[in-house]
Amino acid sequence: MVYVIASVPLVFFILFFISYLQDPRKLINGLWFNSFLLTFLFFCAFFYIYIDGPYQYFLLVIPLLFLIILIPFGLLAFLAGLFYNAKVLMQKEGKRFRNSLTLIMALGILTLIVMNIINPSRFFPDYLSPLFGGAGLVVIYVFLHMFNFLTAYSLNQWNRPKKNQDYIIVLGSGLINDQVPPLLASRINRAVEFYNQQKKETAPPKIIFSGGQGPDEGIPEAKAMQAYAVEKGIPIEDTMMEDKSVSTYENMVFSKRIMDKRSGEGAYRSIFATNNFHLFRAGMYARKAGLDSQGIGSKTAFYYWPNAMVREYIAIVVMRHRRHVMVVGCIMGFSLFLTMIFYFFS
Structure with a gap:
């Protein structure tokens, strides 16, 4: 019995290991790794109960008490952190909608906590219970998906491209008064840093600056x-421009055309440079465009991280919105079906 239960986390770890080696940019890597952790914890609990000894239950009670204390206090600390981050971000970056995502998230979580305490289903007829149950499952689905995203994102950060690249694609992020703003400058600086590091070991890569001309810009971003x-000291002969793209996906597609034309399809090694919070989603776009490219990330101010992560998660949900609409639709559709049965037969 012990060996059967022990094999479950081992299987999930093997699935994660194979998937991560194949491509660290996969969102499913987070699911495999979280499944491994969950089943491994279950195995540890089972092992403590299964073995015969004077301390078996004592060893099991300690982590359970830790979780009982950690979950409520950790949630409160998380909420406080979100509210504080929203305040700092809007003070430093301005009171704009895109800077209020952590505030919206905090208010949403706080609303869910209050709703759970009040339990509004008790004010409605019993036959509506399946609808409230379905809404609860949708919330659980969102949180599990978000947790898988954060895990896959964190694991992807450990990936380090080798210094044997032929090309570095620098992803654009917009100009301000036709000048390179700090956010975009950090991406270019990261590419310059990698260029100089590789130059010390082997032939330097070509740097492709990818970004078109926006409606409020006087020159193409790539220029x-x-x-x-x-x-910054990069020889102009080691630079190339891709000045037609207006999105991250087009950055990848149009840059790939340049590299394919110059070196032959698949006959080169490439990476892309962006901000570290943008690495995972950019990697997904690179994969979608047919590029076997990993990313190098520039540092981001700590106060900017939480809001950026929420924005990245929303963007990834939008990328695969059909799948999520289907899942949520099935859950709520089945809940509505049960509600109708309870209404007509109660």
């Missing part, structure tokens, strides 16, 4: 990025 890099 301003190239000029900035040349000022």
